[in-house]
Amino acid sequence: MPITLTSWGAAQQVTGSMHLLELSDGFRILIDCGLEMGSKGQETALGFDPTTINLVFLTHAHMDHSGRLPELVREGYRGDILCTEPTMELSAVLLRDSAMLQAKRMANDLHGRAKGRKKGDQAFRKLTHRLEQDAEHCLRQFHPLRPEKAYRIRQNLQITLYPCSHLLGAVSAVFEIKETDQTLRIGFSGDLGRFNYPGLPDPRPFPEVDYLVCESTYGGVNHQETRPPTMVVEEFIRQALELEGGQLIVPAFSVGRTQTFLLVLQQLYEEDKLPLDVPVYVDSPMAILSTEVYRQMEDWLGRDALNMISMYGDVFSFKRLRFIQNIGQSRKIAAEYRPSILISASGMLEGGRIHIHLKEQLQNSRASILFIGYMAEGSLGRKLADGEKYLTVDGRTVEVRARLCYTDVFSGHADHNGLMRFVSQTPPSRLRRVFLVHGEPDRMEALADDLEKNGYKVTLPTKGKSYTLD
Ligand SMILES: [Zn+2]
Structure with a gap:
């Protein structure tokens, strides 16, 4: 045979x-x-x-x-x-x-x-x-x-x-x-x-x-973005937080993409390139668990992450970063209208804590949503990225007034x-x-x-x- x-x-x-x-x-x-x-x-x-x-x-x-x-x-x-x-x-x-x-x-x-x-x-x-x-x-x-x-x-x-x-x-x-x-x-x-x-x-x-x-x-x-991720993210942050003056919401898969994005944010933080006093939230219980796996598996991390550990003592951790545990805190943050960076799942907006934030912030013309991952055909994320004017999230229809942006640097x-x-x-x-x-x-x-x-x-x-x- x-x-x-x-x-x-x-x-x-x-x-x-x-x-x-x-x-x-x-x-x-x-x-x-x-x-x-x-x-x-x-x-x-x-x-x-x-x-x-x-x-x-x-x-x-x-x-x-x-x-x-x-x-x-x-x-x-x-x-x-x-x-x-x-x-x-x-x-x-x-x-x-x-x-x-x-x-x-x-x-x-x-x-x-x-x-x-x-x-x-x-x-x-x-x-x-x-x-x-x-x-x-x-x-x-x-x-x-x-x-x-x-x-x-x-x-x-x-x-x-x-x-x-x-x-x-x-x-x-x-x-x-x-x-x-x-x-x-x-x-x-x-x-x-x-x-x-x-x-x-x-x-x-x-x-x-x-x-x-x-x-x-x-x-x-071929991927379009050739600049380093830190440079790309710094630009989005400046636009969203300093010029628009609202939240920067980043839908991201809890396993993998969230940790990548956090690493870039930590790099910016350590280089004093994050605007002062802006909190960074990770709102996804699964992201907390998988970040812990990344921490425990140091052998498998790249040299950049290992360098950060030796220079700053830790990785996926910096002063302004907060991992959100309970849903009450999520709601509180969603209702905040001051500048902040929020990473939440699911990445394609199909469910999860990101819905709490969308219902509150989609209609806010000062908020920005940054897509950093793949959006499958038919997903809520794809509908939003494709420019639908109204989006129904958990049965509530919301007018889309937030600014939408996209990068393939994290593909x-x-x-x-x-x-x-x-x-x-x-x-x-x-x-x-x-x-x-x-x-x-x-x-x-x-x-x-x-x-x-x-x-x-x-x-x-x-x-x-x-x-x-x-
Ligand atoms: Zn895969």
């Missing part, structure tokens, strides 16, 4: 990463097991029997790569889930939170918000318990590996991880498979990050491989040139085929065109179709 690759997610789309690698002796490895974001929990069946999987490898903690692991375990997967230590810790934060959110959504769907509160509460408790148990069971199967060390998983299989600067602990991986007549190296990019990204070390060189499964989120597109993905550079670490004469995943069709095609022009053979996998690697 030949080695095969089957993509059960992130095929011709960005989210839901899930790839199945089957070795010639029938050993089956699942690479990532992610949620299709925006599907509101209405996922289709997994496409394969979880009890037939022998090993799971997780590239990083984001939900579109890890979100269906509890389901995989509930449906009978009993093997190891290999990943790095930060991925294990951040997944614990994300999967526990996701269990809660899912339970809330399901309880609402079952009983409705208005009807039989008691019944609803009971259903909510039961569901929460079951989903939390699923998450805990799954987390017990996590097993951390160190980067850049070859692990022999079984006689014919070795795996090595290469940090790729997309998120704390995110890696690309190479599976080295010994066949009777040859040794094949199959690379998985995971989500590729960028060089000089605040708080994270640069991507490590990736070895030559025979086959490569590569993400393509920014195929055909966590390599752009077109970065992707080309990653693939070209193996020359086209040696790389037998590139499989492009994790991209919208036009992005994948743009990248495929350029790769083919450079002599590479490219396939855009169809979901559920098996491709032979021989």
Whole structure:
């Protein structure tokens, strides 16, 4: 039997990463097991029997790569889930939170918000318990590996991880498979990050491989902003706080983006470039938990963050910064009309504490909203960024009078040139085929065109179709 690759997610789309690698002796490895974001929990069946999987490898903690692991375990997967230590810790934060959110959504769907509160509460408790148990069971199967060390998983299989600067602990991986007549190296990019990204070390060189499964989120597109993040943020702050005189609201994912932004703010603070007396708030319970993981995993931080620790004694911490714990404080801050910087989640405005601030500040023409992350089609964030004049937040319609601004300086993905550079670490004469995943069709095609022009053979996998690697 030949080695095969089957993509059960992130095929011709960005989210839901899930790839199945089957070795010639029938050993089956699942690479990532992610949620299709925006599907509101209405996922289709997994496409394969979880009890037939022998090993799971997780590239990083984001939900579109890890979100269906509890389901995989509930449906009978009993093997190891290999990943790095930060991925294990951040997944614990994300999967526990996701269990809660899912339970809330399901309880609402079952009983409705208005009807039989008691019944609803009971259903909510039961569901929460079951989903939390699923998450805990799954987390017990996590097993951390160190980067850049070859692990022999079984006689014919070795795996090595290469940090790729997309998120704390995110890696690309190479599976080295010994066949009777040859040794094949199959690379998985995971989500590729960028060089000089605040708080994270640069991507490590990736070895030559025979086959490569590569993400393509920014195929055909290059990031516009070339100035350093501190300079960009300083400019937004000056405009929002000094010229407009209101709050600067920054919607940001709690895991990753918030810590990156905080690091830049701390740098500005230490250099006396934050306007005097302006408080900085982080209003997201999940951001507090994940910032703690970043602090504990010093080994995985970039040189810039380590320098800050040695110079200032701490990181993600400075005099004007306050992490908001309770919702009462959130409401108080939302009603403040004096200049401040507020970072809150969710990043795409789909829920979370940011709603409290939007309801209060969207109608304030002196407030500014700075978008620093990706906004999926259909999300509230995308509607706002696209210029809707009225926005309905938690049932309340608010006129949008706040100033909107955007930067791609914090994008966590390599752009077109970065992707080309990653693939070209193996020359086209040696790389037998590139499989492009994790991209919208036009992005994948743009990248495929350029790769083919450079002599590479490219396939855009169809979901559920098996491709032979021989
Ligand atoms: Zn990711």
